[in-house]
Amino acid sequence: MQTFTSRRDILKLAGLGTIAAASGQTFAQANPDASRAAKIRKPAYKIGLASYTTRKLDLDQTIAIAKQLKLECISIKQDFHLQMNKPVEEQKALAQKVRDAGLDFYACGVIYMKTADEVKRAFEFAKTVGIRVIVGVPNHELLDLTESCCKEYDLIVAIHNHGPGDKLYPTAAGAYELIKNRDKRLGLCIDLGHTMRSGINPAEEIAKVADRLLDFHFKDVNAAEAKGGTVEMGRGVIDIPAVVRALDKIGYDKLAAFEYEKDQDAPQVGLAESVGYLRGVIRTLQE
Amino acid sequence: MQTFTSRRDILKLAGLGTIAAASGQTFAQANPDASRAAKIRKPAYKIGLASYTTRKLDLDQTIAIAKQLKLECISIKQDFHLQMNKPVEEQKALAQKVRDAGLDFYACGVIYMKTADEVKRAFEFAKTVGIRVIVGVPNHELLDLTESCCKEYDLIVAIHNHGPGDKLYPTAAGAYELIKNRDKRLGLCIDLGHTMRSGINPAEEIAKVADRLLDFHFKDVNAAEAKGGTVEMGRGVIDIPAVVRALDKIGYDKLAAFEYEKDQDAPQVGLAESVGYLRGVIRTLQE
Numbered sequence: 001m002q003t004f005t006s007r008r009d010i011l012k013l014a015g016l017g018t019i020a021a022a023s024g025q026t027f028a029q030a031n032p033d034a035s036r037a038a039k040i041r042k043p044a045y046k047i048g049l050a051s052y053t054t055r056k057l058d059l060d061q062t063i064a065i066a067k068q069l070k071l072e073c074i075s076i077k078q079d080f081h082l083q084m085n086k087p088v089e090e091q092k093a094l095a096q097k098v099r100d101a102g103l104d105f106y107a108c109g110v111i112y113m114k115t116a117d118e119v120k121r122a123f124e125f126a127k128t129v130g131i132r133v134i135v136g137v138p139n140h141e142l143l144d145l146t147e148s149c150c151k152e153y154d155l156i157v158a159i160h161n162h163g164p165g166d167k168l169y170p171t172a173a174g175a176y177e178l179i180k181n182r183d184k185r186l187g188l189c190i191d192l193g194h195t196m197r198s199g200i201n202p203a204e205e206i207a208k209v210a211d212r213l214l215d216f217h218f219k220d221v222n223a224a225e226a227k228g229g230t231v232e233m234g235r236g237v238i239d240i241p242a243v244v245r246a247l248d249k250i251g252y253d254k255l256a257a258f259e260y261e262k263d264q265d266a267p268q269v270g271l272a273e274s275v276g277y278l279r280g281v282i283r284t285l286q287e
Numbered sequence: 288m289q290t291f292t293s294r295r296d297i298l299k300l301a302g303l304g305t306i307a308a309a310s311g312q313t314f315a316q317a318n319p320d321a322s323r324a325a326k327i328r329k330p331a332y333k334i335g336l337a338s339y340t341t342r343k344l345d346l347d348q349t350i351a352i353a354k355q356l357k358l359e360c361i362s363i364k365q366d367f368h369l370q371m372n373k374p375v376e377e378q379k380a381l382a383q384k385v386r387d388a389g390l391d392f393y394a395c396g397v398i399y400m401k402t403a404d405e406v407k408r409a410f411e412f413a414k415t416v417g418i419r420v421i422v423g424v425p426n427h428e429l430l431d432l433t434e435s436c437c438k439e440y441d442l443i444v445a446i447h448n449h450g451p452g453d454k455l456y457p458t459a460a461g462a463y464e465l466i467k468n469r470d471k472r473l474g475l476c477i478d479l480g481h482t483m484r485s486g487i488n489p490a491e492e493i494a495k496v497a498d499r500l501l502d503f504h505f506k507d508v509n510a511a512e513a514k515g516g517t518v519e520m521g522r523g524v525i526d527i528p529a530v531v532r533a534l535d536k537i538g539y540d541k542l543a544a545f546e547y548e549k550d551q552d553a554p555q556v557g558l559a560e561s562v563g564y565l566r567g568v569i570r571t572l573q574e
């Protein structure tokens with residue numbers, strides 16, 4: 001749409017830019033209110049589905065829901081939809097089915113890695129099904145091994161924060177401290193809900209871990225405390241416009257997935273409301 | 288759509304801005320029109336469901352969907368959900384069921400009125416089921432009678448525009464010309480989709496009929512021409528933020544209902560996406 005960029009252009013044409021230049025201030029500096037309303041760019045990140053959302057539904061239903069909602073990519077919860085214990089050929093066939101549907105099957109997770117064998121198994125599995133990202137929770141003592149596997153397999157591990165009660169990675173910023181000096185393929189998947197449940201402002205958290213933000217879980221929760229539960233986006237306490245602005249500010253250009261935990265037997269409607277809400281926010285922030 | 292108007296506004300603003308700089312006023316103070324970028328108020332209108340959306344589902348399912356989506360009010364398509372031909376006591380019982388569910392059952396429609404008897408029947412029916420608004424299409428020659436019934440029953444008739452192909456009321460602004468000097472209980476229900484299908488900017492249409500806008504149908508369509516069909520809000524061509532701003536600008540404080548025509552056998556998911564989208568837009572425009 002015709003938006004803030006053109007306004008600036010027009011203001012410049014109309015001479016306001018000259019005034020600002022003379023005073024040594026930009027238009028935005030001279031008008032704090034203007035910067036608050038500054039538009040975001042069209043997001044460079046893809047928006048998809050984390051199939052934990054559809055854990056009570058099968059892979060076909062999961063694919064159908066993602067397609068109906070025009071979600072572009074998918075992060076599959078392997079325990080429910082990819083039978084990690086099944087033969088490799090079966091896993092490959094299921095992965096192919098997802099891709100044949102036109103979805104960018106980019107990740108699996110969350111995958112817990114409590115032993116060296118589980119780390120190696122996760123990377124082998126990722127290689128088998130052809131994903132680029134493991135949304136993972138490796139034990140702290142396995143971070144060296146995880147890092148070397150990231151290099152060996154050329155795969156990303158995005159550590160997922162699970163909020164209060166998570167002994168390993170309650171917050172993304174905490175996890176960041178443990179990986180910030182490691183290979184850049186080791187990063188974070190911020191979970192909006194668990195971040196908020198930790199009483200942390202998600203927009204600030206995004207800024208803190210910006211250079212290692214490699215995946216993202218969209219959701220909303222009904223309280224900024226441990227007991228907060230997932231609700232339809234927009235009905236909870238997370239300032240979604242602030243989150244979208246924060247992602248814009250860091251130029252986030254990777255992937256993001258809705259993880260809607262409510263209504264596990266029939267999450268379609270609440271998920272759809274959430275997807276619509278995010279799209280409405282993104283659309284409006286672009287003007 | 289929005290673009291040309293905004294540019295003119297901004298050029299005007301830019302000129303005023305120069306004056307503001309000299310007068311020591313802030314940009315926003317000197318420019319009430321800066322309201323395009325300024326925040327809207329919390330909407331004073333209620334948002335609900337037009338049950339034409341759920342025409343293939345029964346009343347119980349319709350109520351359940353409205354409740355799940357936290358829609359506050361309902362405009363019932365009588366042919367499908369209120370058995371206009373059934374005994375009065377049955378109609379009353381169904382109306383009570385809707386209200387017992389906590390929904391503001393404010394309207395029925397669209398009700399076509401092609402004869403004097405049909406006008407009287409519509410008002411009697413409205414009285415029976417206790418609604419405040421008839422979303423109606425009275426023949427032109429019945430407008431006198433319709434107006435006198437509005438007075439007699441103290442009920443509102445909101446004329447619904449059906450776009451290209453509608454011989455009686457293709458556009459809201461056209462209908463406005465026929466009722467603007469009549470009793471104020473005779474007004475319009477702008478249908479966003481049919482307005483856009485007529486190639487009309489809905490935001491401008493809202494401004495044109497502001498003092499007689501008495502109901503509103505939210506939707507989106509995939510083309511600004513006769514053949515445009517309803518799609519999930521946000522996926523179509525209607526500038527929803529502009530519509531919400533227009534409703535804010537006229538201080539719209541009545542009722543509005545989603546009429547989602549797509550997916551008639553299972554409209555829940557698309558309707559939910561639409562409801563979420565509108566809420567995301569409204570939320571973002573308030574900041």
